Amino acid sequence: MLKTRLSLLMMLVLIILPLTGCWDKLELEEQAYVVALGLDLAPDNNRIVTAQFVIPSKLAGGTSGGGGGGGGEEKSFFNISVKADSIYSGLDLIQTSVSRRISLLQCRAIFIGEDVAKESVRQPCGLIARYPELRRTNFLAVVPGSAKNFLFKNVPTMQSNVAKYYEELSRANQYTGFTTLSTVQRVIEGIESPGESAIATMAQVNQGSSEQPNNPNVLPGEVARDDGAAKTDFVGVAVFRKDKMVGKLGKEDAKLLNMLRGEWKIGLYSIQDPKDPKHTVGINLRQIAAPEVKVDLEANPIQVNVKLKLVGTLVSQFSAVDYTLPENLELLRNRLQEDLITNSEVLIERAQTEFQADIFRFGNLAVRQKFLLWKDWADFNWERQFPETKVSVDMEVPILLQGFVNQPPQPVD
Amino acid sequence: MVKQGHIGTTELLALLIIYQSILMFYNLPTALAIRATTGAWLLNILVCAASISFYLPIHLLIKRFNYAPLPEIAYAVLGKAGGIGVTLVVSGFFLYLFTMFLKLFAGAIGVTILPNTPVSVIILISIIGIIAVSFYGMEGVTRTALIFLPFVVLGFILTIILSVPELDSAGMFPLLGVPVQDHLSHAGLLGLVVHETLSLSVVAPYVRKGKSLSKLCVWTLVIVAVVSTILVLLCQLQFIYPGLKEIPYPLYQLVRMIYVGRFIQRLDAVFVLLAIVSSTIQMSFIFQITMLSLAQGLRLDDWRPLIMPVAIIAYALTFLFFSPESITTWYYSIGNSVLTACVTLTVPLLIFFVSLARGKRGRNLAQNTT
Numbered sequence: 001m002l003k004t005r006l007s008l009l010m011m012l013v014l015i016i017l018p019l020t021g022c023w024d025k026l027e028l029e030e031q032a033y034v035v036a037l038g039l040d041l042a043p044d045n046n047r048i049v050t051a052q053f054v055i056p057s058k059l060a061g062g063t064s065g066g067g068g069g070g071g072g073e074e075k076s077f078f079n080i081s082v083k084a085d086s087i088y089s090g091l092d093l094i095q096t097s098v099s100r101r102i103s104l105l106q107c108r109a110i111f112i113g114e115d116v117a118k119e120s121v122r123q124p125c126g127l128i129a130r131y132p133e134l135r136r137t138n139f140l141a142v143v144p145g146s147a148k149n150f151l152f153k154n155v156p157t158m159q160s161n162v163a164k165y166y167e168e169l170s171r172a173n174q175y176t177g178f179t180t181l182s183t184v185q186r187v188i189e190g191i192e193s194p195g196e197s198a199i200a201t202m203a204q205v206n207q208g209s210s211e212q213p214n215n216p217n218v219l220p221g222e223v224a225r226d227d228g229a230a231k232t233d234f235v236g237v238a239v240f241r242k243d244k245m246v247g248k249l250g251k252e253d254a255k256l257l258n259m260l261r262g263e264w265k266i267g268l269y270s271i272q273d274p275k276d277p278k279h280t281v282g283i284n285l286r287q288i289a290a291p292e293v294k295v296d297l298e299a300n301p302i303q304v305n306v307k308l309k310l311v312g313t314l315v316s317q318f319s320a321v322d323y324t325l326p327e328n329l330e331l332l333r334n335r336l337q338e339d340l341i342t343n344s345e346v347l348i349e350r351a352q353t354e355f356q357a358d359i360f361r362f363g364n365l366a367v368r369q370k371f372l373l374w375k376d377w378a379d380f381n382w383e384r385q386f387p388e389t390k391v392s393v394d395m396e397v398p399i400l401l402q403g404f405v406n407q408p409p410q411p412v413d
Numbered sequence: 414m415v416k417q418g419h420i421g422t423t424e425l426l427a428l429l430i431i432y433q434s435i436l437m438f439y440n441l442p443t444a445l446a447i448r449a450t451t452g453a454w455l456l457n458i459l460v461c462a463a464s465i466s467f468y469l470p471i472h473l474l475i476k477r478f479n480y481a482p483l484p485e486i487a488y489a490v491l492g493k494a495g496g497i498g499v500t501l502v503v504s505g506f507f508l509y510l511f512t513m514f515l516k517l518f519a520g521a522i523g524v525t526i527l528p529n530t531p532v533s534v535i536i537l538i539s540i541i542g543i544i545a546v547s548f549y550g551m552e553g554v555t556r557t558a559l560i561f562l563p564f565v566v567l568g569f570i571l572t573i574i575l576s577v578p579e580l581d582s583a584g585m586f587p588l589l590g591v592p593v594q595d596h597l598s599h600a601g602l603l604g605l606v607v608h609e610t611l612s613l614s615v616v617a618p619y620v621r622k623g624k625s626l627s628k629l630c631v632w633t634l635v636i637v638a639v640v641s642t643i644l645v646l647l648c649q650l651q652f653i654y655p656g657l658k659e660i661p662y663p664l665y666q667l668v669r670m671i672y673v674g675r676f677i678q679r680l681d682a683v684f685v686l687l688a689i690v691s692s693t694i695q696m697s698f699i700f701q702i703t704m705l706s707l708a709q710g711l712r713l714d715d716w717r718p719l720i721m722p723v724a725i726i727a728y729a730l731t732f733l734f735f736s737p738e739s740i741t742t743w744y745y746s747i748g749n750s751v752l753t754a755c756v757t758l759t760v761p762l763l764i765f766f767v768s769l770a771r772g773k774r775g776r777n778l779a780q781n782t783t
Contacts, residue, residue, distance in 0.1 A: 004548060011545040014538075023529040132528055137672055167675065185670065189653050195583060364583035371587040374450035374654070 032100035033107075034091075035077065035163045038147030039124055040113035042083050047116070049090025050081040050148040052162070053098070054106070059161050077162045081148050087127050104133035109166040110140045110184065111147040111203065117238060117245035121187060121198070125243075128184050136185035139170035141203045142238035142245060144220060153205040154232045169234050173201070177255040177267035178235040191243045194382050195363030197355070198240035199257070202248065206233045216270070217250030241357040241383075249347075256340070256347050259308055260360045260393075262290040268315065274335040275321040275328065282316030283336060283399065295366040302385055304362050306344075307394040312336060313401040322407045329399060337395045344393045358386040415708045415716055417619045418552030421559075422629055425620060428558035428698055429629070431565055432609055433637040435695045436744070437664050438688045439517060441641065442648035444745035446657040448599045452590025453657070454646045456603075459596055461638030463604025465631055467754075470761040471610045472627050475617050477768060478775025480626065483614040483761070484710035486775065490768045499760060500710020503611065506756045507703040508723065510608060512730040514699060515539060516740050518692045519731075525665055526685050536731050539693065544724050546697040548717065551616060551705065554697045561690050568687040569640060572664070573647060575671045575680070580650035584657075603745060605754040609633075612702045614761070615709065661741055700727070 038050035058076040080097060084090035095102050112124060128134045143150045156165035173179040182201035190198025204221030212224045220233040237249040237257060249257060258264040264287040273279040292307040314323055314332070323332050351359050363382035371377040445453035445460075478486045483503055488496030519535040527535060546553060589596070610630060617626055648663040651670055660666050668684040671677065701716075704723055708716040743749055768774070 008545055008548060011541050014541050022527060022534060023531070024527045132525070135669055136666070137670055137678075164675075185652075189581075189656060192655055193583070193653055361583070364581075364586070367583075367586045372589040373592060374452075374587050374590050377587050 026103070030100055031103040031105075032098045034102060034104050035106055036109040036111060036151060036166060037087065037104075037107060038081070038111045038113070038143075038151045039087060039116050040147050041115040041119065046083050046085055047087070047090060048081060048113075048146075048148050049084050049087055049094070050079055050111075050151045051091060051094050051102070052077055052079050052151050054162055076160050079148075079151050081152075087124065088131070104131065106163055107134055108139060108163045109170065110138050111143050111150055112140065112200075113147040114142060114144045114238075114245065116147075117142045117200075117240075120243045121200075121240065121245070122191060122243035125184055125188050125191065129188060134184075136183065136188070138184050139166055139201075140182050140184050140187055141201045141234070144202060144204050144248065150203060150205050150232065170201075172234060173258065173263070174265045175267060177258045177264055178251050179254060180237050180258065180261075181263060187240070190240060193364070194378055195358070195365075195367055196361040197357035197359050197383075198243075199359050200238045200240070201234060202236040202238050203232060203234045205231055215250070217252040219248055219250050237359075239351070239355045239357055239359055241355060246357060247350075247355045252343070253347050253350075256344050257359060259285075259287060259310070259340075260291060260306060260344060260348075262287065264310075269312075269336070269340075270316075271336050271339045273317070273319045273321065274331045276319035279318035280316075281314065281319075281323075281332065283312040283332075284315045285310045285312050285397070293362060293365045295362065295369050297366060297369050299390075302366070302389045304366075304389055304391045305394060306360075306362075306391065307396065308340070308344075310340075310395070310397045312397055312399040313403060314399060315403050317408055320408050320410060323399075324402055324406045333397065333399050336399070337397050340395050340397065341393050345391070348391045348393070352387045352389070352391075356383075356387050358382065362386070362389070362391070415705060416714055417550055417705070417716075419621050420551055420555050420616060420619050421621050422625055424552075424555035424559045425616070426629055426633060427562040428555045428694065429609055429633040430636055430640075431558050431562060431691050432695045432698060433633065434565065434569075434640060435688075435691050437641055437644050438662070438691065439521060439744065440661060440663070440741055441745075442645045442663040443658060443660060444603070444742075445645055446649070446654055448591070448603075449596060450590035450658075451585060451587050451649065451654045452596060453649055453654075454585070454642050455589065456596055456599055457642045457645045458638060459600035460603045461634055461641070463600045464607040465634050467604055467607050467758060468610040468627075468630050468634075470758055470765060471614050472630075474761045474765045474768075475614050475626070477765065480617040480620070481775045482616075482618055482706070482709045483611070483764075484706055486614075486768075487710075487764055489775070490764050490771065490773050497710060499764070500706060502756060502760060503615070504703050504707040504710065506608070506752075507612070507699055507706060508727060508730070509752075511696060511699045511703055512727050513740070513743060514692075514696050515727065516731050517744065518696065520740050521662060521665075522685075522689070525662060525681075533732070536728065539696065540724055540728055542693055543697045543700050544720055546693070547700055547704065547720050550716070551619060551698075551701050554694065554701055557697075558694050561694060565687055565691055568684060569644065571680075572668055572671075572684070573643060575673055575677060576647050576651060576667055578673060579670055580647065581653060582650060584650040584653040585646070590654075602747065602750045605750045605758070606744065607634075608753050608757055611757040611761070612698070615702050615706045700724075 033054050034051045035054045036052040040048040042048050054077050058074055080094045082090050082093040084093050091102055129136055156162050159165040173181055179201040180199050187198045187200055190196055202220045206221050206223055208222060208224060210224050210226050214224050220235050223233045235251050237254045238245050239247040266286045268282050269285045270280045270282050273281045288311050289309040294305045296303040321328055323329055351357055367377050445456045449456035484496060484500040487499035515536055519532045522535050523532050613626060613630060620626055648657055648667055651667050652660055652663060657663060669681045671680050704716040704719045707719055
């Protein structure tokens, strides 16, 4: 009995020993953590791979800063860029100048240059999905222009931890609607699924100024503002047909896209003041239910009706009109509804004619109408049907609240 | 007859649930999606239903022989040569299963968390743990299963709840995926891979309430059908077809997708821990069955002298079978279905019909428990 117990004890000791991690043990202080990756096309059909590394000792309490070596601030990250034939051979090359072992375990964001996105995102997405250190939940953004330039110029504000900065920005669509929930998984789904097309958030360095005209449907890098601490814009959506980028949507289009996809949480929507057209009215919209989408596959052409249910709160007003009066409120509601319907239909038409891509996922709902077998659905070829489909939009947008003011302040006569 | 501790039905139920659920950690959702596209969830239900019916031959046989172990029944019905033959087939089959599961487990761990560690080292460490457990016999394995079942259940519940925000109902449609006749043929083939029924014929004499064994098996399959169908559906809704068919270890990938704010993310480490515990319990059970059936066939009183030789043979065999790439598809291959059916259906049916022809019946062997 004693012998048995001793041999069991020996075995347990043997099991405990490899718990240190065998060949896969990682010493934290020997890792070089990449927080963001950039991928561009090089002229000779190679790739430019940019890796943004975090400096852990500078994370606690320090101000952020970075770039390719410029700037006199305390840097919490640095960038290295190389030319290679793929992401991983690029990282291999980067390892030649980094003393610590490169780790992608903390990588939060992947930035893809527009040239790569237009060529195909299938390969980078496939590589990311395959590599164990990266995750399908990684934020993926398309940079109109160069991803390398973006990573070198980007200076995170209000956040010394650059990983957290990317994580927060990747979810910003929940309270702005300017972008979309853009992960590697969602892009892969969009590429592979016959019922929808892929979309991704866009980001760009802003070199403009407040002198340039104010365009409400602004694209990244074009926001009219002075170059302050923040040098980048995360705004707009890149549209893909299959695996290739075919177009861009600006800030206002991105909002409508989110509403039509049922992914709008809460955010501001501006319309022309119906009583005082030289001013605008800002309404905070909240989507209270998923869009009701009815697809008539028997009709010729196929008909789709989308009904959106939103609730509005009046939050900004420049005119002196009293919108608490029922007749004025009704006018405002009608104007908002008309505006949303018209702009949505314009956006849908653009998707049908310009992009020929179902970015609204109507196909995913069409499949439920009559298809039971995958083969029948694949043969139906929704991608080919979508541009010919007749889509109508319907709205239900009551304005229920008016903020903390009933009537705007009036000057004494 | 091998002396062995009593096994409670609850403990055995816990063990069998873990035993079947472990397939979720490997490639069950992928295998189903490859065959039934978006109807993977439906195919899973049909596979479980088919599995229940494939339990019938074993049930008929062990009931006729009052829950005697299979090798002993074979001796009584087929004589000494037949008894030895059946013993070698049954223990050889479980040794094969043990080896394959060991390699499957090591491959999964290698791909998911220990990519730089040689597979042979992972196998060696696992085998040492299983040897340690096997000294305590089947009773030890079943009790360990009972202790860990709540954690495994909690793991599944958390996976289900925390995955919900990322799910997309589009993954369920088209509802059937493939025609009904394809579903039925796939279910028939996959349902054959239900070898735990044969293991019950080895442990039957040691179960406390022997006569509830059939109920136990049916309940296990029903519980596993419900749990696994929910998990297959989750995988379908997360990795919309055709994405699901391209993903190895989809449940692990599903857990990697969990993001409920900054503080509830990256739960894969916890999941892997549960998978390791469950796999160890499952492999210990198969290892124990291998030795028990061999000891029963060789008419030994104790299985312990067999532990080291069987473990060494198993370790050596892991270097022979298949490449790590093909091992992930092995379980659901036609070859494995046919082989399993040959052993789990043909052998019991053959013995059953011969016993009918010869008019042989069993005696109660329940007194052989310690």
